Amino acid sequence: MILYTSKSWRVPEPIEKDKNIPITILKSLLQPLHDIRIIIILLLIGITFIVTGIIIVMKFYRKIAPKEVRQLPQP
Incomplete structure (x- = not known):
């Protein structure tokens, strides 16, 4: 399962859902920082x-x- 969380003019980068749920949440939070x-x-x-x-x-x-x-x- 791949989550797309980037909302911008760029192509959304896939975030792979691994067993480390907090790391995945951190990645999805840090992605729209640009x-x-x-x-x-x-x-x-x-x-x-x-x-x-x-x-x-x-x-x-x-x-x-x-x-x-x-x-x-x-x-």
């Missing part, structure tokens, strides 16, 4: 995760840091 929209969506998701991580780290740093470090030097 589509530009999916890459842009993944990049946006990654950027949002990085930004939220930085915000969380800054909030914890403000809680941990002493008041001398927090205050900016007055000109």
Whole structure:
């Protein structure tokens, strides 16, 4: 049994169904990655995760840091 999962202008590449079902699922998930929209969506998701991580780290740093470090030097 051969599964065709590529949706694009290319000729669909056959994915042979072997006994390793997770590997087959991974192959079918990685196949349409050349589509530009999916890459842009993944990049946006990654950027949002990085930004939220930085915000969380800054909030914890403000809680941990002493008041001398927090205050900016007055000109």
